[in-house]
Amino acid sequence: MLTVNVEAEFDSARLMRAIAHLESAVRADPKNLRYRKVLAEAYLAAHRFDAALDQLRAIRPRRSDPRVEYLLAYTCYRLGELDEASALLNQIDDDDQVGFSRLHQLAGRIRHDRGQFAEAVNEFAQALILSPDSPAPKWHMARSLVAHAATQGEDRLGLFRRALGLLKSIKPDPNHEDEWHETLGRIYLALHQPIEALRHLERSVRSNGAEKSLLLGLAWLLRGEDDKGRPYLREAVRNAALRPRCAAYLAEIATTPRHLLERMGLRTGRAGIPLFLDETYLGTIFGNGAPEVLQIINAGLRPRADLMGRTQAEADPDRRVDHLFAPAPRANEAEAADAGSTAGTTHPDAVATRLVESSPRSQGDRLFPRTMIELPQSDDATERVEHPIEVDEEDWDIGLAELDGPPASGDRTAQMPIQDDEEDERR
Amino acid sequence: MSRSDSKKSRQLIERACGLIAQGEIDAAKDLLKDSIRSFEGAGDPDAVATYAELWYQLGRCHLAGRRADKAIQSFENALRTDPEHLEAKLRLVESKLDSGDALGHDMVGHYVLYLSKGPLEKARLGALRRLQQILRIRLNERPATVVWRVEMLEKLARLLPQLKFPRLYLGRGRYLQEDYAGAIRELEPLADKSPDSHHLLNMLARSYEKVGRLEDAHRSWEQSLRIVPGQAGVHFRIGRLELTFAQRSA
Numbered sequence: 001m002l003t004v005n006v007e008a009e010f011d012s013a014r015l016m017r018a019i020a021h022l023e024s025a026v027r028a029d030p031k032n033l034r035y036r037k038v039l040a041e042a043y044l045a046a047h048r049f050d051a052a053l054d055q056l057r058a059i060r061p062r063r064s065d066p067r068v069e070y071l072l073a074y075t076c077y078r079l080g081e082l083d084e085a086s087a088l089l090n091q092i093d094d095d096d097q098v099g100f101s102r103l104h105q106l107a108g109r110i111r112h113d114r115g116q117f118a119e120a121v122n123e124f125a126q127a128l129i130l131s132p133d134s135p136a137p138k139w140h141m142a143r144s145l146v147a148h149a150a151t152q153g154e155d156r157l158g159l160f161r162r163a164l165g166l167l168k169s170i171k172p173d174p175n176h177e178d179e180w181h182e183t184l185g186r187i188y189l190a191l192h193q194p195i196e197a198l199r200h201l202e203r204s205v206r207s208n209g210a211e212k213s214l215l216l217g218l219a220w221l222l223r224g225e226d227d228k229g230r231p232y233l234r235e236a237v238r239n240a241a242l243r244p245r246c247a248a249y250l251a252e253i254a255t256t257p258r259h260l261l262e263r264m265g266l267r268t269g270r271a272g273i274p275l276f277l278d279e280t281y282l283g284t285i286f287g288n289g290a291p292e293v294l295q296i297i298n299a300g301l302r303p304r305a306d307l308m309g310r311t312q313a314e315a316d317p318d319r320r321v322d323h324l325f326a327p328a329p330r331a332n333e334a335e336a337a338d339a340g341s342t343a344g345t346t347h348p349d350a351v352a353t354r355l356v357e358s359s360p361r362s363q364g365d366r367l368f369p370r371t372m373i374e375l376p377q378s379d380d381a382t383e384r385v386e387h388p389i390e391v392d393e394e395d396w397d398i399g400l401a402e403l404d405g406p407p408a409s410g411d412r413t414a415q416m417p418i419q420d421d422e423e424d425e426r427r
Numbered sequence: 428m429s430r431s432d433s434k435k436s437r438q439l440i441e442r443a444c445g446l447i448a449q450g451e452i453d454a455a456k457d458l459l460k461d462s463i464r465s466f467e468g469a470g471d472p473d474a475v476a477t478y479a480e481l482w483y484q485l486g487r488c489h490l491a492g493r494r495a496d497k498a499i500q501s502f503e504n505a506l507r508t509d510p511e512h513l514e515a516k517l518r519l520v521e522s523k524l525d526s527g528d529a530l531g532h533d534m535v536g537h538y539v540l541y542l543s544k545g546p547l548e549k550a551r552l553g554a555l556r557r558l559q560q561i562l563r564i565r566l567n568e569r570p571a572t573v574v575w576r577v578e579m580l581e582k583l584a585r586l587l588p589q590l591k592f593p594r595l596y597l598g599r600g601r602y603l604q605e606d607y608a609g610a611i612r613e614l615e616p617l618a619d620k621s622p623d624s625h626h627l628l629n630m631l632a633r634s635y636e637k638v639g640r641l642e643d644a645h646r647s648w649e650q651s652l653r654i655v656p657g658q659a660g661v662h663f664r665i666g667r668l669e670l671t672f673a674q675r676s677a
Contacts, residue, residue, distance in 0.1 A: 017669045017673075018665075021663070024662040025663035028657055028659035029659035032663075038663065038667055041670070045670065045673070
């Protein structure tokens, strides 16, 4: 069966040809709703959302079709009209034409964009139950888990672990490869794995945003390469929205227990003070005399009493602030990870794998709110919906209904072969 | 039937033929009718061939008198008596070509026979046209109809391999029977012979799509569109294929 996934990556030249032909088809037969629907799909593939919306709205009053409703909701979502997209999605009475998995995915993405990350995670989990082999819900769920971990206080470690497990289980599609690497970079930083973070961040080659600069700068710093980190951090703080985050993260690093920092590779001085806690160094990032410089140095040199021996995430479990690090793995997990290392050097893969593979023991492995479902662990789902939008048989049952009229009731005047069939086809 | 009866019958038939040749149709008719009546009275099972021949000759008389309906009746009587009576079959075809029964399914065998053995060129052409009408397979044909027409078309294609329409209808029939590879086998040679038939190309393209030969399908649709620009359905299908290729080649 031929399938079209409107979110896939398309060859632009062929896509333009497709659109040209489909537009010709619609011009020649504007009442054919099937033509309009496929043209809308082609527009969606080309990110021409307004044009797609026109076609879908032309179809909708005349044809009640869950697939059209879904495409309409998807188009509204892509146009940023989240309320309308959500309303349309709620109206869909699906009879397997769209696949519930796809509906949950779109609902999850709408929730994510509204900042309702926990609810988004639940929608993606529903999609995964229905379509356990599909990479799309895993990808979206991982993003929502990371976003959720950044803004909630409970068990960040579990959320990052789960996101890591999901991301490692899929091969990213080309459209999302950069974001996949960047998200993994963020997760590995949270899990105290700067080497792995660097490996992924440097592979997100097409992404040059301030967020990536911030993460790269922090990763280099944590690896003890202060000089390599500096230009990235300087670049990041040029972004007004990221400047306070950068300062907060550096302050968080400054207060993180030294043994954790040293395990990551951060350079410290004779008194165990991180070398980056230096007015000159920080001044080259934030600007000489900038208030953030003093705040960061103060945080490192005069840490709060409640932070002694703990990360901020552990000390502030209920505070809804964005922390760089998840709480450190439990002692037995760290020991297990160390046991997999050689000559006292823990290979990051060993730690990461153990973190991912460790069985769920805390609420971080649950979804939120806790009344909702667990993540699927088996493939006992009763419904599977493939990732690409399937083109149903009606679409590709080429022309039987279209070219032929009702069965002939009588025979017509004899005509010669071949030419006769032209009339036959025209009927 | 005794040898003398048989001889008498042959003489009688020869006389009737002579009368027909002289244009004395009514006299020939009377003679033949009397003979038929006497044969019916006798009920002699050994006289089948002669009895059939009498009906056949009577049919000829009706044909000569332009009474096609009666001629058809006579030829059918002849064939009921002797189903292998070749001349009766051929004349029946000629008589029925323009009748209301010309498109009866039972005529298919007679038309096929006439195409190989019929004497009249015009009637052969007529038989061909009738066959084409009877065996035509449309894309909305009922499955049971498709089955018997495909069987007859296969015979016809073997008998007269140079004909195009049996291959075309076979192509459609196989398509409807979901034998898409079979449809392609029938349609590809036709497309080579008739490269300007866009309908043929469209059908072939559909079959290619069904077996996943999308590049071939694309080529056929494009060719069809070059022949007849502006076909909405073909634009649509090329567009769909381009969309699929665009996704695949990404």
